[in-house]
Amino acid sequence: MQSKIMNNPKVVDLEKVVIKFAGDSGDGMQLTGTQFTDTSALLGNDLATFPDYPAEIRAPQGTVAGVSGFQIHIGSIDINTPGDIADVLVAMNPAALKANKNFIKKGGSIIINIDSFNQRDFEKAGYKQSPLEDNSFEGYNLIEAPITKLTRETLKDSKLDGKSIGRAKNMFALGIVYWMFNRPMQQTESFLKTKFKKSPDLVEANIKVMHAGYNFADTIEALSSSYTVLSAKLPKGTYRNVMGNQAMSWGFLAAAENAKKELFLGSYPITPASDILHELAKHKNLGVKTFQAEDEIAGVCSAIGASFCGSLAITTTSGPGLALKGEGIGLAIMTELPLVVVDVQRGGPSTGLPTKTEQSDLMQALYGRNGESPAVVLASSTPANCFDWAYQASKITLEHNTPVILLSDGYLGNGAEPWKIKSTNDMPKINPNVAREGDDYLPYARDKKILSRKIAIPGTKGLEHRLGGLEKEDITGNVSYDPENHEKMCKIRSEKINRLSNIIPEQKIYGNESGNLLVIGWGGTFGSLYSAVDTLLKDENSVGLCHFNYINPLPRNTKEILSKFNRIVVCELNAGQFANYLRMNFQGFVFEQYNKLQGFPFTSIELESHFKLLLSK
Amino acid sequence: MQSKIMNNPKVVDLEKVVIKFAGDSGDGMQLTGTQFTDTSALLGNDLATFPDYPAEIRAPQGTVAGVSGFQIHIGSIDINTPGDIADVLVAMNPAALKANKNFIKKGGSIIINIDSFNQRDFEKAGYKQSPLEDNSFEGYNLIEAPITKLTRETLKDSKLDGKSIGRAKNMFALGIVYWMFNRPMQQTESFLKTKFKKSPDLVEANIKVMHAGYNFADTIEALSSSYTVLSAKLPKGTYRNVMGNQAMSWGFLAAAENAKKELFLGSYPITPASDILHELAKHKNLGVKTFQAEDEIAGVCSAIGASFCGSLAITTTSGPGLALKGEGIGLAIMTELPLVVVDVQRGGPSTGLPTKTEQSDLMQALYGRNGESPAVVLASSTPANCFDWAYQASKITLEHNTPVILLSDGYLGNGAEPWKIKSTNDMPKINPNVAREGDDYLPYARDKKILSRKIAIPGTKGLEHRLGGLEKEDITGNVSYDPENHEKMCKIRSEKINRLSNIIPEQKIYGNESGNLLVIGWGGTFGSLYSAVDTLLKDENSVGLCHFNYINPLPRNTKEILSKFNRIVVCELNAGQFANYLRMNFQGFVFEQYNKLQGFPFTSIELESHFKLLLSK
């Protein structure tokens, strides 16, 4: 083996490190990344992760299109994004190096499986010749490890077949990285024991290879030292690592339990929302009913049917699916039934960039239906708080009997971070607004304050009534073509949502409460905006961050916040939809925009430098 | 027979008259109205009509829900709306009287079929006792005609069965009204001869009854005189009477012919858009292909397929159908194919008020799709100009290869007015932007100026290529997941539409070019806004009307216009969607709103009084 140290390795910042594992789709990089994540989490690091994989199940082996990556950001300090740029890259083949060449910090370490750096693989990656021979990676700490060879060597006495031996090489890479960051291997060992419990040979082989990698790193002295990232100073409590889609699923489970409702999901698979269906489908033991419908329309309609019959009913999808659900959502608005619609946004328009992230369904969520059809719109903003927003969406829909659209995105859904586990006992109560047997029931009579009607659930004696999509007569709920009644009902449907702003908390600001620059964001960009603003605040810039989770209605103090800053910039992963929405709602302000439409999150660096520019002008 | 003249009949304004025919759904009021319309049109009156019928095919006979009405406004002056309030009402039963009691001008004439004013019919209409016995209609000219009896009497020797005889009574009413307004009966006679050409008995009977009605009116002297409405001073030319949906259909026929394209319509029936399908289905002789699809999604997708293969392809629907088409429209945006989507709007949300008019699909047209997916949005504004806007939508979509959404509404679609026939030779040329055999074809290469790509039509040798909904690489059109490319393509798709504003005409103002109050409207409200502003202008108020047909992009001089007025009021039959859209696009203006959500058009009177209020403050 050979280790070309092209330069003295710069000392990586031990407060936080970004590591990216990259290889072919078949190289097991997602598993490697997850293992490193779990081990780091157990050590008490704060962290955030983001997987990045191709749209094809298996794109051609060895090509750039086929590269699968997993990025993890760990720190002893507050971590809010998976990091802009990697301190350490593991590249299992030339394509992985090529795909990530702009994502490695100058002077960072690159661990390379040198066995895959041959002419055939260069060509597959679209390199004419070895990228290691020219000067492309001068200034980096290049660690060339013969990972394939040493894995085979390690397992030469194993009973495994060649294919399985080949597959173990990710464990070698993981071993190297464990050594680099001084991490124990027990967590992964016990994981392997559970995962392959039916095949002790596999367990043994994988553990052996991981240790071989670890020992290899220990021996080669490719790095001047190994690093430690101390545990973060997180609030006291029990933690676990959660992905956004998983947290979202669990939030619904918790809400259903606390509302004493059965949870019903009607859904059709679509990237990147399918994992919510997968996650909930696991938990039949908690009574959840998941219905994989024939399409998105059946997904939303079955949920409305279940809602009418008393379930906490949700439907989950991504952009193109939301387009199909518009008519159904309109019916839920007219019939004023509880319903949560989750849109895990991806790149659009049309099929667009299905595995990439974006925030471009906001307008569709607000207006993608015929007629005046206002719905509550919420957005989660970190992988972990997908839990809270699923819970909150459920609470609102059940207590106000009005549909809620909850926006997440591919970045949140697939991203992960540690979550301080809440007990269901500590969550806000949920009191579904339901009529009971014996009530004097008029389907469209309303609570004076919150303006919501009570629903009556089939099976309840004496409350038989008919709902439907034709305009309803106020109070009775009978069909009505009366002109004045229609106008009145349109106003009620909209006012019901506006009144929610009396109930939801005031919008908070992070940083300065007034001053020079107000940074506005919503949904999945929280981490990057927070990091960027945080850095600026450390330099005592006059800046505040106002990040929205309530979109419709907006918090009641929004206007007040806007009026306290000289300059406002709205940052979104779209062409300016929230900025436009603010313009509709608040006249007399100038909303500048900062937008990105590249299928990737903002980097903190690009935000910082843009904000600095704004602050300096 | 009895004619109670409760008052001296006020002399009706001979410049213009509003007449409303109302009766049971089975009473043939639509036919009666159409006949009066056609006759008046042939006499050279300007006019506008509006049918108003129940959502049920036949609601229970004799009830208010079952009343079918047809309103016509004729004049020797410019007529822009079917009128706010009737000068003459024909009420075939008590329900018809009840349904229209607030729509008759104080002192106007009410012709009543007294044979239907009996206790049973009062009750069906929800009257406790005869509305003629109390003082409700004091101050009106009430003409009580025994229409049923006299019809039977007239036909006592006819060979027709009782049912057919009963059905002829609408002709009696028509005869009365023809007499009142001094109209000849020939047009209707020849109409009857064609319509019932297979049954000479029916022809004879209907003509006989109409004459009986005419003679009856001549005899009874219920009216101090009969009236004449002189022919209007319309520009020279050949005229015909057209309904909005018909005009729209014909506009597409003309566009296809001038573009040398086959016309393809993929559609699924829905009120109030179905008549476009019906109209186009008639004209197979002109080569048009109408495909009644299994649903709206197949409607839009078949149209996109036909467009790819070289047709001028359209799909027609109303609000709930547009909701279903969103995903398909997104694909047309990504593939940059020509496509016209017509939405004849009705009352929403959900099934809403299917037979009533509204303008509440604007936001859906602009934003009802996933991702950043801008489409051209146009709106027709009078029944007759539905022709022009269908033509213009076709021209834009074929020349710019980008989908166009054309908004109409139930009021325009079913309304009618005289149309000065244009020859197809006098219409603007249409030059479809198509690649030819031998061209050096790159599917996503663009015209530098208008930014549109060329389409290549299957069957063209050498231009084989693949389209799809995944993000396209600039120039080549290959699938691309490249971040920068995605951002670039999103910008191009939006810029392509913005550039159209260089090509479309500047926005015009009616009335003052600057001053106190700018009235803004769009689409189907033109007639009422124009009438109201016209009246105010006659009183020398400082007011201008800016009525939009181009919604996206907006005309390039819009901002300039806005800045010339002290006050701006945006008037819409929704909760303020265009006002919000203007707020997004133009900051620094105060847009006041005037909205109505009652399933009916604005009346000129309510607009006038509101504008006066604004002008006085």
Next chain:
Amino acid sequence: MEKLTNKDFSSDQEVRWCPGCGDYAILRAMQKSLPLLNRKKEDFIFISGIGCSSRFPYYMDTYGFHSIHGRAPAFATGMKLANPNLSIWQITGDGDALAIGGNHFIHALRRNIDINILLFNNEIYGLTKGQFSPTSKKGIKTKSNPHGTTDEPFSPSDLSLGAKSSFFARVVDTNPKLMQKIFVEAEAHKGTSLIEIMQNCVIFNDKTFSSITGKDVKKDAQLTLEHGKPILYGATMNKGIILNKFKLETVIIGENGITIDDILVHDAYEQDSTLHAMLARMRPPEFPAALGVIRSVKRSTFDNDMNSQIDHEKKNAKFNNVNELLFSGDTWNV
């Protein structure tokens, strides 16, 4: 349980179909059938899409839902999964079920969700004023194709049997007795019970079924199947159906040596749908049209399978409440 009557199932809403519409008779038959089912009034839901027929729920004094066009099977599926104790009746038209709603229709049948579907087949779009539907006879002239349709129609029986329908019955709107009988059998059947009702639209497609329902022809044009009984019809029930190789044939008992023993005996319970499909395809003038319960076979239902699975998982549960899940697996304390 209190005894219910048809009055208990009539809502206070005025019925708004055209005079003479076949829908009235179906409504009456339904209101008379429900009391026979021995179920609580509050346990019924009528769910419909959009169409003339889809207004049906408004006239029933039960829980009801007049939803959106074509999607009723999806709503019904959600309802039944949410509460398997309910008796769910879907009302749908030929356009609603087979045009825009075709997909949900076949998927409901495939899954065998335990609901009852009444398909009001009038071979036309009534509510939107008379366009042809996917069951309209090829060539009829309607507003949307004044030159005659070029669409080959679906056969509701073939399509639904192809989609694995476990229960298929057919009736005409002029036979209230048979409707009641079938409604009761449909409710008893576990799984998706599909009932095709040949319904007359007096306004837009009058007499489309007259070759079957016409007073003059009906004795020879209708055949009512009963499980386990020989397949006979005619004024004196002297005509019957036999199977000759692979084809059905009509015969007259007593002629050509035919006796009652030659006549096919109806087996609605046979899993193989081949013969059911052939019987359902019979049409005048060659054959009488088959009415009654043509197919009724046992097959596990979707709602029951899902609930058994949930019960099983609950019994073998790793977690009994959400807290146990939240704190399970790899956690750590700070």
Next chain:
Amino acid sequence: MEKLTNKDFSSDQEVRWCPGCGDYAILRAMQKSLPLLNRKKEDFIFISGIGCSSRFPYYMDTYGFHSIHGRAPAFATGMKLANPNLSIWQITGDGDALAIGGNHFIHALRRNIDINILLFNNEIYGLTKGQFSPTSKKGIKTKSNPHGTTDEPFSPSDLSLGAKSSFFARVVDTNPKLMQKIFVEAEAHKGTSLIEIMQNCVIFNDKTFSSITGKDVKKDAQLTLEHGKPILYGATMNKGIILNKFKLETVIIGENGITIDDILVHDAYEQDSTLHAMLARMRPPEFPAALGVIRSVKRSTFDNDMNSQIDHEKKNAKFNNVNELLFSGDTWNV
């Protein structure tokens, strides 16, 4: 016309299916078949929905359209109506065609629009990483139901025959020769030609067809139908299918006095689909699975009917251009 080869139909785009995916063989078979059709290259369109299989058009150097999920039949219908001279090939998966796209699928078959549909049936959603599909075997464990599906699957043959399919063929992805033969026959058939391809997804549903395609079993587990030929199979072609009353049975020639004359002769042209459906339903272990062209019957096509109607109307035209229409009827001069 210039002679084309398979190379002429290979686009410059890199094929991106998983190594070992059944889709590769189908692609190759298609590229070899098209030159046999004697059509111009520019007259082909490949239209697909979304799914692994739906990427197919990118790899064909013809006109192509990778549309949206489930809607390919609707696009194809518009294409064929717009230009009846084109040869249109729809590529679709079991999810694309039978889940979200079920409605367009059955309507295309009913109308008999003249297109060819290749149904890549791998009994799984490949692209979205392995959820069960409407053809997945009941009980299989997938991500979206880790406890085993409770969905009864569609039988593509029953569903499509129930929807009046005029052409139904079946083939396995391991038999390129038969694929080519069927593709050529499909193109020759006027109407909707449906070809079910049993396609292996190595990643998410590997070996789901192994009881049919397994090397060890395939001689006895596959039967290739040919019109007019007796239905024989087995390594030595000594096994056959007979019809016993209403059921199919397998027999061995020479045993129990069975001779070749007892064996059923395949009639793909028979209008009555009963026997086609029965043959298509055969499955191991009781029966071999039927491959080849199972049904191919003449029925007028939707595109042809529409065009004849238009031709007829043009011949009897009241107006020959739009101006004549605009100025027709009641007009007046000012």
